[in-house]
Amino acid sequence: MDNSLAAFVEPITILGSPATFDLFRQDAMPEPKPRTPKSTTGAARRARAGRARAAADLPVTTDLFFRHMVNSMRNGVLAITRDGRLAFANEVACRTLGCTVQPSDIGRPFFDVLQGSPDIVRILAGAFELSHLPNRAELRLKPSGKVIGYTLSHVSDERGRAVGAALFFKDLTRVEQIEERERLRDRLAALGEMAAAIAHEVKNPLAGIEVMAGLLRRQLPDSGDAQAILSDIIKDAKMANAIVLEVLEFVRPIRLQVERVSLPEVFQNAMAMAESKVARGRVEIAVTLDADVPAIQGDQYQLRQLFTNLLTNAFEALGGRGHVWIHGRHLRLEDDGGLGTDGHASEAVIVEVSDDGPGLPGELVDRIFSPFFTTKPQGSGLGLAIVRKIVDAHDGRIDVTKRPGGGTAFRVTFPLAAGHPFFQ
Ligand SMILES: Nc1ncnc2c1ncn2[C@@H]1O[C@H](COP(=O)(O)OP(=O)(O)O)[C@@H](O)[C@H]1O
Numbered sequence: 017m018d019n020s021l022a023a024f025v026e027p028i029t030i031l032g033s034p035a036t037f038d039l040f041r042q043d044a045m046p047e048p049k050p051r052t053p054k055s056t057t058g059a060a061r062r063a064r065a066g067r068a069r070a071a072a073d074l075p076v077t078t079d080l081f082f083r084h085m086v087n088s089m090r091n092g093v094l095a096i097t098r099d100g101r102l103a104f105a106n107e108v109a110c111r112t113l114g115c116t117v118q119p120s121d122i123g124r125p126f127f128d129v130l131q132g133s134p135d136i137v138r139i140l141a142g143a144f145e146l147s148h149l150p151n152r153a154e155l156r157l158k159p160s161g162k163v164i165g166y167t168l169s170h171v172s173d174e175r176g177r178a179v180g181a182a183l184f185f186k187d188l189t190r191v192e193q194i195e196e197r198e199r200l201r202d203r204l205a206a207l208g209e210m211a212a213a214i215a216h217e218v219k220n221p222l223a224g225i226e227v228m229a230g231l232l233r234r235q236l237p238d239s240g241d242a243q244a245i246l247s248d249i250i251k252d253a254k255m256a257n258a259i260v261l262e263v264l265e266f267v268r269p270i271r272l273q274v275e276r277v278s279l280p281e282v283f284q285n286a287m288a289m290a291e292s293k294v295a296r297g298r299v300e301i302a303v304t305l306d307a308d309v310p311a312i313q314g315d316q317y318q319l320r321q322l323f324t325n326l327l328t329n330a331f332e333a334l335g336g337r338g339h340v341w342i343h344g345r346h347l348r349l350e351d352d353g354g355l356g357t358d359g360h361a362s363e364a365v366i367v368e369v370s371d372d373g374p375g376l377p378g379e380l381v382d383r384i385f386s387p388f389f390t391t392k393p394q395g396s397g398l399g400l401a402i403v404r405k406i407v408d409a410h411d412g413r414i415d416v417t418k419r420p421g422g423g424t425a426f427r428v429t430f431p432l433a434a435g436h437p438f439f440q
C-alpha cells in the first residue's frame with residue numbers, strides 16, 4: 017500500500033473560501049504536477065479514489081478547519097472580542113483553568129464565564145490598554161497554584177485594527193516542580209559534602225570513646241555507679257555511631273547495579289529489615305500488586321533500602337498498632353505534562369506505601385525529605401533523604417499525601433521508559 021505523503025496530499029481539493037483566507041487561495045498554491053500512476057490495478061485505483069473522496073471532504077480552508085486546528089493545539093487558547101465577549105476557548109484552556117465553557121457561553125462577557133480564574137480575567141481585561149503585550153510571561157494562578165507561561169496578542173482585522181485579543185498559554189507546573197527538585201538536589205549536594213567531612217572527623221573519636229569506656233568498665237568491676245554510667249556512655253556512643261554511618265550512607269554517591277527487579281521479593285526483604293529495626297507490634301501489613309504490573313529495572317538493594325525506610329517510618333508512626341498497605345500498580349501517562357514531549361503515552365510503575373497512623377501535619381510536608389529533619393527525639397532525619405536519593409537515582413519521583421481516612425501515603429513512581437522527561 018502506498019503510504020507516502022504525496023499519495024495523501026495530491027487528491028486534496030482546495031476548497032474556496034477566498035474572502036476569509038487569502039493565503040490559501042487556489043491561485044496562491046502551485047498547481048500539483050500530474051503524477052504517473054504507480055499502479056494500474058483495479059484495486060489500487062479504487063483505493064486511491066476512496067482516499068481522494070475522503071480527503072476532498074476535508075474542509076481545508078473553512079472556518080471549521082481553523083477551529084479544529086486551534087482546538088487541537090496543545091497550548092491553551094482563549095480569545096475575546098474587543099467589546100469583552102468570549103470568542104473562543106479550546107479544550108486545553110478549559111482543562112488548565114479547570115473551567116467548563118459551553119457553546120452557549122461563547123458571546124457572553126468573558127469576565128462572567130471565566131470568573132473562576134480572576135488572573136486570566138485581569139490579563140485579558142488589560143489587552144487593549146497595554147502598549148506592550150506580555151510575551152512569554154509567567155504567572156502562578158490563584159486559587160489552583162498552577163504556573164502558566166503565556167503570550168497575549170491582538171487579533172487584528174485586514175486594516176490592522178485590534179478587533180479582539182488572544183491568550184496562548186501552557187501549563188508549566190511540572191516544569192516548575194522539576195526546577196524545584198534541581199534546586200533541592202544542589203542544596204543537598206552542598207549539605208552532603210559538609211556532612212561527609214564532619215562524619216569522617218567524628219567517626220574516629222567516637223570509636224575511641226566506645227573502646228575507652230569499655231576498658232574502664234572492665235577496670236571498675238566493683239563500682240555499680242561507674243558501671244551504669246559507662247554503659248550509658250557506650251550505648252550513646254553506639255547510637256551516635258549509627259547516625260554517622262547513616263550520614264555516610266546518605267552522602268555516598270549511589271552507583272546502581274541495575275537488573276530486573278521482582279517487587280514482591282523487594283517488599284518481603286524490606287519488611288524483614290524494617291522489623292529488625294523497629295518493633296512492629298500488632299501492625300498489620302497488606303501487600304497487593306496488580307496483575308499487570310511489569311518488572312522494573314532497578315537496583316534491588318537500593319530499592320530494599322527505600323522501602324525499608326518507608327516501612328520503618330510507618331511502624332514508628334503507628335507505635336505498635338494499625339495498618340500498613342503496600343500497593344503496586346501499572347500506570348500509562350497519556351499526557352505530555354506540558355513539557356513539549358511528543359505526546360506519546362509513557363508508562364510507570366507506582367508503589368504506594370500508606371499507613372493509618374497519626375498523619376503528617378501539612379506544614380511539615382515540604383521539609384520531611386530534607387536531611388536531618390526529624391520530629392523524633394532519637395531520629396536522624398535521614399531516612400526520607402536517603403529514600404529521595406534512591407528514587408532520584410532511578411529517575412523516579414516520590415510524593416506524599418494525606419491518606420483519605422487518616423494517616424500518610426507515600427507514592428513512588430518508577431518510569432518504565434528510562435529518562436522520560438516527566439521524571440527527570
Ligand atoms: N509514615 C509517617 N507518618 C507520619 N510522619 C512521618 C511518616 N514518615 C515520615 N514522617 C515524618 O518525617 C520525618 C522525617 O523522617 P525520616 O527522614 O525518616 O527521619 P526520622 O525517621 O529519623 O525522623 C519524621 O521525623 C516524621 O516526622
Ligand SMILES: [Mg+2]
Pocket residue numbers: 325328329397398399400
Ligand atoms: Mg525514618
